[in-house]
Amino acid sequence: MVNFAVLGCGRIGRMHAANLARHPDASLLAVYDVVADASAAVAQKHDVRQARSVADVLDDPRIDAVLIASPTDTHVDLIVASARAGKAVLCEKPIDLDLARAERCRDEIASFAPTVMIGFQRRFDPSIAALRRRAREGEIGRLEQLIITSRDPAPPPLGYIAVSGGLFRDMTIHDFDIARFVAGEIVAVSAFGDALVDPAIGGAGDIDSAMVTLRSASGMLIHINNARRSAYGYDQRMELFGERGMLRVGNHRATSVESWTGGATEAADPALHFFIERYADAYAAEISHFVACLRDGVAPRPGFEDGLAALRIADAALESLQSGRVVRLDG
Numbered sequence: 001m002v003n004f005a006v007l008g009c010g011r012i013g014r015m016h017a018a019n020l021a022r023h024p025d026a027s028l029l030a031v032y033d034v035v036a037d038a039s040a041a042v043a044q045k046h047d048v049r050q051a052r053s054v055a056d057v058l059d060d061p062r063i064d065a066v067l068i069a070s071p072t073d074t075h076v077d078l079i080v081a082s083a084r085a086g087k088a089v090l091c092e093k094p095i096d097l098d099l100a101r102a103e104r105c106r107d108e109i110a111s112f113a114p115t116v117m118i119g120f121q122r123r124f125d126p127s128i129a130a131l132r133r134r135a136r137e138g139e140i141g142r143l144e145q146l147i148i149t150s151r152d153p154a155p156p157p158l159g160y161i162a163v164s165g166g167l168f169r170d171m172t173i174h175d176f177d178i179a180r181f182v183a184g185e186i187v188a189v190s191a192f193g194d195a196l197v198d199p200a201i202g203g204a205g206d207i208d209s210a211m212v213t214l215r216s217a218s219g220m221l222i223h224i225n226n227a228r229r230s231a232y233g234y235d236q237r238m239e240l241f242g243e244r245g246m247l248r249v250g251n252h253r254a255t256s257v258e259s260w261t262g263g264a265t266e267a268a269d270p271a272l273h274f275f276i277e278r279y280a281d282a283y284a285a286e287i288s289h290f291v292a293c294l295r296d297g298v299a300p301r302p303g304f305e306d307g308l309a310a311l312r313i314a315d316a317a318l319e320s321l322q323s324g325r326v327v328r329l330d331g
């Protein structure tokens with residue numbers, strides 16, 4: 001049994017707390033949030049201790065691991081403090097918005113040799129994991145192209161955009177990680193982007209629509225397309241194209257019933273609302289992987305280096321967007 005505390009009881013922290021509370025090999029002992037009402041509600045729901053501070057959590061010798069689900073700008077400090085305290089860490093993405101700060105964090109914790117996993121949950125989505133496994137088993141031969149479509153139902157509030165670190169570090173970072181997961185290391189990045197959804201997002205210095213092209217070390221060509229708004233809901237699709245065929249992951253729906261009428265054919269339920277619903281299985285499997293790795297004494301993936309690699313690609317995409325040039329990552 002691995003004893004956990006959750007730091008940050010917002011949108012994603014509440015969901016992780018619920019997954020930990022029901023996990024057969026994990027035990028949720030405490031939760032903490034700087035907003036006492038937020039942690040009180042989660043503590044009450046799962047009948048666990050409401051910690052008074054981060055130190056209150058890290059000083060508790062019964063706690064083996066912390067799940068960091070607080071805002072991105074708090075991750076580095078919490079990772080360092082947790083590593084010093086000898087806790088294993090499952091930290092939400094991204095490690096930080098500043099690559100140099102994230103790299104300093106890696107150097108700072110190195111002597112503690114902590115177990116750190118980064119929350120790129122899409123790797124644990126059963127469909128994405130199966131696509132990768134089948135490709136590796138050779139089902140479609142040599143892999144040539146990967147197309148990732150990732151569109152959110154609606155943009156976040158402008159206040160969030162201002163502190164998000166930009167579309168590439170905040171949103172596309174999941175797609176960069178999946179590109180590495182499926183295609184291996186990325187060696188070149190070229191990006192276009194614009195504020196096509198809401199000019200106010202452009203006014204805040206960000207983009208809300210992007211098309212990014214990557215090349216992998218193995219020679220695969222990868223295309224990622226993002227939008228912060230999709231009229232038909234959360235759009236999460238993937239096509240992996242090879243010499244002998246294609247593997248495709250489509251959107252997930254509440255039911256698979258299709259309607260065929262005089263007005264429309266193949267009309268199906270809308271795609272599941274957003275990440276909490278679409279990746280529900282993946283978030284649960286992510287925790288199972290982390291718990292199993294702690295039990296077996298092996299390093300979980302995606303680890304800290306995977307978090308850094310995705311951030312490097314995000315920075316390269318931004319550099320390409322701003323310069324209009326292809327940015328190489330292998331030189």
Ligand SMILES: NC(=O)c1ccc[n+]([C@@H]2O[C@H](COP(=O)([O-])OP(=O)(O)OC[C@H]3O[C@@H](n4cnc5c(N)ncnc54)[C@H](O)[C@@H]3O)[C@@H](O)[C@H]2O)c1
Nearest residue numbers: 007008009010011012033034035069070071072074092093
């Ligand atoms: N993997 C994913 O799919 C996914 C999805 C959403 C968010 N995230 C990431 O999760 C993190 C949290 O996002 P969210 O949407 O849940 O945000 P949120 O604002 O809903 O929740 C964050 C919570 O952390 C609390 N908090 C702030 N500082 C804290 C501190 N020092 N210690 C403890 N608690 C603190 C806040 O009071 C708030 O309740 C972000 O890094 C975000 O990028 C990941």
